[in-house]
Amino acid sequence: TIHIAGTNGKGSVSNFLASVLQEAGYKTGLFTSPHIVDFKERIRVNGKKIDEKFVTDFVNNHAQKFAHLHPTFFELTTAMAFEYFRQQNVQIAVIEVGMGGRLDSTNIISPILSVITNIAYDHTQYLGNTLKEIAAEKAGIIKRGVPVVVGESDSRTNTVFIDKASEMDAPITLASNKLQATMGGVTDDGKQNFNVFKCGEPYYTGIKCGQTGKYQEKNIVTAVAAIEQLQRQGVNITKQNIYDGFENVNRNTGFYGRWQVIKDKPLTICDTGHNPAGIKYVTEQIAVQEYKTLRMVIGFVADKDINTILKLLPTNAVYYFCNAQSKRALPSPALQSAAANCGLVGNAYQTVKEAFAAANKDAGSDDLIFLGGSNYVVAEAIG
Numbered sequence: 001t002i003h004i005a006g007t008n009g010k011g012s013v014s015n016f017l018a019s020v021l022q023e024a025g026y027k028t029g030l031f032t033s034p035h036i037v038d039f040k041e042r043i044r045v046n047g048k049k050i051d052e053k054f055v056t057d058f059v060n061n062h063a064q065k066f067a068h069l070h071p072t073f074f075e076l077t078t079a080m081a082f083e084y085f086r087q088q089n090v091q092i093a094v095i096e097v098g099m100g101g102r103l104d105s106t107n108i109i110s111p112i113l114s115v116i117t118n119i120a121y122d123h124t125q126y127l128g129n130t131l132k133e134i135a136a137e138k139a140g141i142i143k144r145g146v147p148v149v150v151g152e153s154d155s156r157t158n159t160v161f162i163d164k165a166s167e168m169d170a171p172i173t174l175a176s177n178k179l180q181a182t183m184g185g186v187t188d189d190g191k192q193n194f195n196v197f198k199c200g201e202p203y204y205t206g207i208k209c210g211q212t213g214k215y216q217e218k219n220i221v222t223a224v225a226a227i228e229q230l231q232r233q234g235v236n237i238t239k240q241n242i243y244d245g246f247e248n249v250n251r252n253t254g255f256y257g258r259w260q261v262i263k264d265k266p267l268t269i270c271d272t273g274h275n276p277a278g279i280k281y282v283t284e285q286i287a288v289q290e291y292k293t294l295r296m297v298i299g300f301v302a303d304k305d306i307n308t309i310l311k312l313l314p315t316n317a318v319y320y321f322c323n324a325q326s327k328r329a330l331p332s333p334a335l336q337s338a339a340a341n342c343g344l345v346g347n348a349y350q351t352v353k354e355a356f357a358a359a360n361k362d363a364g365s366d367d368l369i370f371l372g373g374s375n376y377v378v379a380e381a382i383g
Contacts, residue, residue, distance in 0.1 A: 001109045002226070005097040005138045006117025008278050009151065009219045012211060012258060013117050014096045016223040019252040020245030021092055022046055024237045029085035029093035031106070033074065034375050036257050036272070037383045043081045045088045047252045054084055074098045075105040092235075100127050102140020112233060114141045114170070115226050116161065117219065118152035120277030121305065135160040147171045147229050151222030175225035179203070181217040190261065191247060194220055207243060210250040213259030213271070214288065215281035220246070257378050259285060262371075266363040267291065270371040270378045274300070276308045282372060283312055291368035293318060295359045297381075298373035299352060300335060301328040309373075310342040318362070319346025322355035324376030352380035 002017060004010045011032055018030040028046055035041040040049035058080045066076065078098070085093045095111070097104045119135045127137045135157035142148050142164050150161050153176045165172035180200075184193030192212040196204040204224065209216060224242070231237055249255050259282075262268040267289070273282045286294065294317035300306055301324070319339060321332040332348035332355075339346070349355035352371070359369050371381040 001093045001095050001111045002113045002115065002230075003095050003097065003106065003109055003111040003141050004115045004117065005101040005104075005141050006115075006151065007120040007134070007138075007275065008273070008281070009117035009215070009222065010096050010115075012216060012219040012255075013115060013151070013222050013226070014094050015211075015249055015253045015255040016219065016246060017115075017226055018044075018047075018094045019249040019255075020223070020227060020237060020242055021094070021235075022252050023241040023244040023248065024235070026091045026235075027089065029081070029088065029090035030253055031078070031081040031085075031093065032096045033077070033098050036375055036379045041254065042077060043084055044253065045085070045090055047254055049254070050080075050084055054087075055080065058083065072105075078105045097138075097141065100134075100137040100140070102137050104141075107141055111141075111143065111146055112235075113226060113229055114143060114146055114148040115222065116141070116148065116150045117222050118277070119154060119157045120275060121308075131156050132160055136164075139164040142168050142170050144168045145170060147173070147233070149173045149175055149222065149225045149229055151175050151225070152218055153177055173225055173229060175221050176218070179221045179225055181220045181224075183214050183217055186212065192216065194246075196220060196224055204239075204242065208247045210247060211255065211258055212261070213281070213285050215259075215285065257375070257382065260382075262381065265365040266295075266360075266367040266369050268360075268369040268371070270381050272375050272378050273372060274374045276305060276312060279309050279312050279373075282370075283314060286314065286368070286370060289368055292364060292366040293368075295320065295363055295367055295369045296346070297322060297352070297355045297359050297369065297371040297377070298335075299324045299332065299355075299377045300330045300373045301326065301376070302330040303328065306330065306335070306338055307342070310339050310344060313339075313342070313344055315343045317344070318359075319344050320355035320359045321346055321348045322352045322377065323350055324352055324374055324380060326374075326376045329374075329376065352377050356381060 043050040
């Protein structure tokens with residue numbers, strides 16, 4: 001198994017690694033969360049979603065056995081994924097942490113590689129209020145003697161990882177210290193070009209990636225560093241497998257919802273970024289787009305640090321505040337009034353559908369419509 005933690009980017013890195021491993025001919029399990037539209041997205045073998053009958057049989061067969069343990073939804077899903085991968089005889093499984101790391105229900109595996117993508121503020125009520133505290137929770141996936149790759153370096157958290165790796169005799173790689181990636185143009189078929197440099201020298205040039213967006217630079221660096229480590233451990237991955245894995249990631253793993261173009265004219269894009277760091281990546285990407293008017297269809301869950309997030313959003317946009325269909329959703333009138341305090345102006349709508357329809361009605365063909373703020377908003381936009 002390969003174990004992947006991090007505040008942002010762990011979904012992208014998990015999918016990149018699974019796609020490359022599939023291209024290399026390995027029967028690959030992939031466990032990610034949350035799902036966007038369909039629960040079965042969480043558990044895949046060679047990109048194919050878990051069989052619905054397996055899901056229902058697993059729940060029916062284990063309901064009584066597990067009842068006295070009172071497992072959470074995620075714990076039950078993790079057990080289901082591991083059993084499915086066992087029955088499917090996968091050769092390698094890519095396991096994304098649900099939240100944190102140290103106490104996460106995935107943290108019972110003995111991986112051949114641990115990956116920590118980055119550290120930012122999210123789930124602070126569970127993981128701690130400082131980056132060091134959050135890093136310590138993520139560092140909980142570092143196992144004795146098992147190599148660990150840390151994606152984005154941060155002077156505030158590096159020592160946490162280096163100290164933990166040293167304590168566990170785990171070889172550590174700080175990916176961004178030796179690898180860099182730069183984004184190029186978009187190909188005719190909608191892929192994004194990236195170039196990877198190692199110690200300043202061209203390393204993987206002309207990677208065509210099925211995932212677009214500037215923030216994928218960091219995720220590609222993390223994935224390439226992880227692949228290098230797997231190669232050192234005897235996992236048979238060729239250079240061509242790497243190029244093909246990045247290019248075919250959407251087809252190979254069914255990955256979507258990250259800076260995804262829904263349609264052109266008006267250019268309509270959705271993204272599942274939902275914490276301050278994720279929203280910052282989104283706003284940086286919006287800043288390099290060309291458009292006449294920016295129209296933002298946004299909704300959030302109530303437990304997010306809304307004021308911090310709202311301060312990051314562009315004030316030059318027209319806003320369409322919406323309620324996602326979730327018990328956790330922040331009511332759109334409350335979002336509208338909090339946004340007004342940050343200089344963000346727009347109307348509140350009962351549903352994502354109504355907000356999206358209003359944005360479409362108002363938009364000219366040269367406008368940019370963005371939908372996001374939570375997985376729930378993206379699910380309704382795509383679904």
